[in-house]
Amino acid sequence: MRVAIAGGTSPTLGASIVSALLSTDGRYTPVVLSREGKIHSFPPGSLLHDVEIRYVNYHSQPSLVETLRDVEVVLSVLLIPGSDWVTAQVNLLHAAEEAGCRRFAPSEYALSSQAQAMVDLLDAKNTVWQAVQDSVDRGKIDAARFPCGMFMNYLGIGCPDEGARAEALSGFQEGPVLVHLEDPSSSWVEVPLRADGTVPSLTMTELRDVGKFIVAALDLQAPWAGRELGMAGDTLSFTTLIALCQRFTGRSVEARTVTEPQLQARLETIPSSQFIERMECQLTIVCCRDGSVVNPALNRLSSVRPTTVEQFMQRYWGSHNRK
Ligand SMILES: NC(=O)c1ccc[n+]([C@@H]2O[C@H](COP(=O)([O-])OP(=O)(O)OC[C@H]3O[C@@H](n4cnc5c(N)ncnc54)[C@H](OP(=O)(O)O)[C@@H]3O)[C@@H](O)[C@H]2O)c1
Structure with a gap:
């Protein structure tokens, strides 16, 4: 089964999904969509060297x-600055419908739609989703959205x-975001408080596990049916x-x-021009x-056993402290 990954050249999410598809022993064949005019080179031995790349407009x-x-x-794992993020993905959705593709998933990989509605930059994901949901409702294509919380890999920043x-x-x-x-000499975590002064929780998912979860979703026989998976x-x-x-x-970490x-x-x-800073602040409000x-x-719905934060910290920080 051919699976196209729009923006699959991305070294993070794209690589995670392509690599998980390649590890299915041919059950799924990744095809990466990359924009025309952008020259990428994938040297021998690199993940995408033997993966088919289709250049698209x-x-x-x-x-x-x-x-x-x-x-x-x-x-889609596209990340495009500005309104083209919506346009390109809606075009892709309608092209997928016309080409007879069975399933579509937009570039989500963040939070629930309610949470994203509170963040200017992420609200574009909800706009794309409205178009996708409409196509699902009209029986044009099967689709799902895949929130995953914060990438756990942020915790690798500063690893000695x-x-x-x-x-x-x-x-x-x-x-770094939230965790510094x-x-x-100065390690700290920004701890947002609920209105009643208690401490909330957050979901984090390791990038490589995202690809594994996507394969598990592809394996689902039941329709994705517009669900938030x-x-x-x-x-x-x-x-x-x-x-x-x-x-x-091994450090004192200030809250x-x-x-x-x-x-x-x-x-x-x-x-408003500092949209990344605004996004980070709005995400903290979330x-x-x-x-x-x-x-x-x-x-x-799957048997994926994802990496926990404890396992992640042990793997990448713990070994250093044992030296
Ligand atoms: N949960 C989290 O903590 C977290 C963190 C970061 C990102 N994310 C989400 O993960 C998804 C992917 O993010 P990413 O950081 O992996 O993305 P990225 O690497 O910045 O971009 C993905 C791909 O988009 C394509 N692209 C970039 N600019 C474009 C343009 N102007 N027109 C058309 N295509 C363009 C590029 O492919 P080509 O050059 O091959 O065309 C690129 O490889 C997004 O939905 C993002 O919001 C989540």
Whole structure:
């Protein structure tokens, strides 16, 4: 079964999904869609060297349809700045329908739709989903959305052992969010508080487990039927997270609590042009409202045993402390 991954050149999520598909012994064949005009080179030995790459124009419906004719499932991991993120994925959806593809999954991999509605940048995912849901309702295609919480790989930032850090990051290059272990002399975690002053929880999933969950979803015989098939590597309270960080880094990790009113005040000071900073602040507000927990619907339907935060910290930080 051919599975197209739009944006599958991504070294994080794309690599995770392609690699999981390649490990199914030919049950699924990944085909990566990459935009025309962008030159990628995949040296021998690299993940994508032997994977078919189809160069596409996300704005040309006829060519997209031709590209997808022999494809059964289209998965998007596109990340495009601006409104084109919606346009390209809706075009892809309609092309998949016309080409007769069976299933489609948009580039979600974040939180529930209610939580995403509270974050300007992520609300685009909900706009795409409305179009997908409409296609599902009209029987045009089967589809699901796959929230996974925060990538656990953020916890690899600051890992002192270079080899362990590279493996922990798994291609991830973003800066720290919420958890700050990058400075050995000042490690801290921003702890959002609920309105009643208690500490909420958050879901984190290791990037490589996302690919495994996607294979499990492809294996499902029952229609995805427009469901939110959430995956959860681990769901833990910020208090437990800090305890694990302290245990495996061997450092004192400060809890810097913050309330929603304080975050709202912070948000006021962030100009709309700084959309990443705004997103991070809004995501922290989401935590105050318990929106950072993913319902593990796909865990319940699969036999994937994902990496927990404890296992992750032990694997990448613990070995360093034993030296
Ligand atoms: N849960 C989390 O903690 C978390 C963290 C980060 C990201 N995410 C989510 O994961 C998904 C993928 O993110 P990512 O970081 O893996 O993405 P990424 O690597 O930045 O981009 C994915 C692919 O999108 C394509 N692309 C980029 N700009 C484009 C453009 N202007 N037009 C068309 N295609 C373009 C590129 O493919 P080509 O160059 O081959 O065309 C690229 O490889 C997103 O939905 C993102 O929101 C979640």
